[in-house]
Amino acid sequence: MDPVTSSPDDAPSLEVSGLAYAYPDGHQALFGVNLTVGRGERVALLGPNGAGKTTLVLHLNGILDAGSGTVRVAGLPVAKRNLAEIRRRVGIVFQDPDDQLFMPTVREDVAFGPASAGLRGPELEERVLRALKQVGMEEYAARPPHHLSFGQRRRVAVATVLAMEPEILVLDEPSSNLDPASRRELADILRSLDVTVLMVTHDLPYALELCPRAVILSEGVIAADDRTRDLMCDGKLMRSHRLELPFGFDPRSAGVPSA
Ligand SMILES: Nc1ncnc2c1ncn2[C@@H]1O[C@H](COP(=O)(O)OP(=O)(O)OP(=O)(O)O)[C@@H](O)[C@H]1O
Numbered sequence: 001m002d003p004v005t006s007s008p009d010d011a012p013s014l015e016v017s018g019l020a021y022a023y024p025d026g027h028q029a030l031f032g033v034n035l036t037v038g039r040g041e042r043v044a045l046l047g048p049n050g051a052g053k054t055t056l057v058l059h060l061n062g063i064l065d066a067g068s069g070t071v072r073v074a075g076l077p078v079a080k081r082n083l084a085e086i087r088r089r090v091g092i093v094f095q096d097p098d099d100q101l102f103m104p105t106v107r108e109d110v111a112f113g114p115a116s117a118g119l120r121g122p123e124l125e126e127r128v129l130r131a132l133k134q135v136g137m138e139e140y141a142a143r144p145p146h147h148l149s150f151g152q153r154r155r156v157a158v159a160t161v162l163a164m165e166p167e168i169l170v171l172d173e174p175s176s177n178l179d180p181a182s183r184r185e186l187a188d189i190l191r192s193l194d195v196t197v198l199m200v201t202h203d204l205p206y207a208l209e210l211c212p213r214a215v216i217l218s219e220g221v222i223a224a225d226d227r228t229r230d231l232m233c234d235g236k237l238m239r240s241h242r243l244e245l246p247f248g249f250d251p252r253s254a255g256v257p258s259a
């Protein structure tokens with residue numbers, strides 16, 4: 001077996017075990033986080049400002065180095081020697097699409113990752129087209145990203161990550177700055193993908209709509225891990241972690257996602 005690219009078929013998409021981290025200034029942001037996400041699950045990562053969500057996400061593809069504990073992606077440990085493969089397996093879509101789009105055309109932006117990984121010719125073209133189709137943006141391949149709407153740019157940013165055929169798609173506030181129609185379209189796209197999803201969000205109705213399971217990260221530890229609806233119906237739990245549902249929103253009667 002190739003020790004870098006192979007992984008046991010039955011390994012979960014993500015296994016975080018005992019992850020602790022302090023920033024160089026000494027601020028301890030994570031205190032022993034344990035989280036397993038199975039293949040094909042869609043999980044919402046909730047928590048108040050400063051809970052440690054971004055810090056956790058930055059460990060998933062090795063941008064930050066674990067102080068202690070381990071992170072595995074489809075069985076492969078996140079470690080310096082595996083970083084290229086880990087970064088292919090963990091696709092992070094950042095909140096601002098403009099952090100991710102920098103080429104003259106949409107096609108070149110989506111091709112950038114797979115081309116850097118060595119894909120060429122018709123194989124590369126096919127990969128780009130497939131990713132653009134997955135987000136409904138194939139008609140825009142020749143357009144400069146800066147001529148697109150914010151919602152379209154976010155979809156292209158998702159395509160740049162899908163083009164790497166990731167094991168897990170990590171989305172940071174995917175619904176932010178989207179109008180209701182774009183929000184709905186992105187939800188439909190995310191539901192249609194055959195990929196594990198970890199979604200960091202403060203948009204609780206969006207989390208309920210898309211993710212059957214949610215975890216609450218609070219003060220650097222996982223404070224709850226449950227079905228999203230059950231968690232949101234527990235008013236005391238929600239209040240104790242500064243999680244507020246929008247006025248009038250009733251999680252008991254809102255739509256349930258399919259797993
Ligand atoms: N570079 C840094 N140096 C020192 N402390 C940091 C640094 N980045 C974040 N922190 C601290 O680590 C803690 C966790 O921050 P983090 O950004 O992970 O929270 P978050 O849950 O993503 O918050 P938000 O919902 O506001 O995005 C906070 O107390 C924050 O002030």
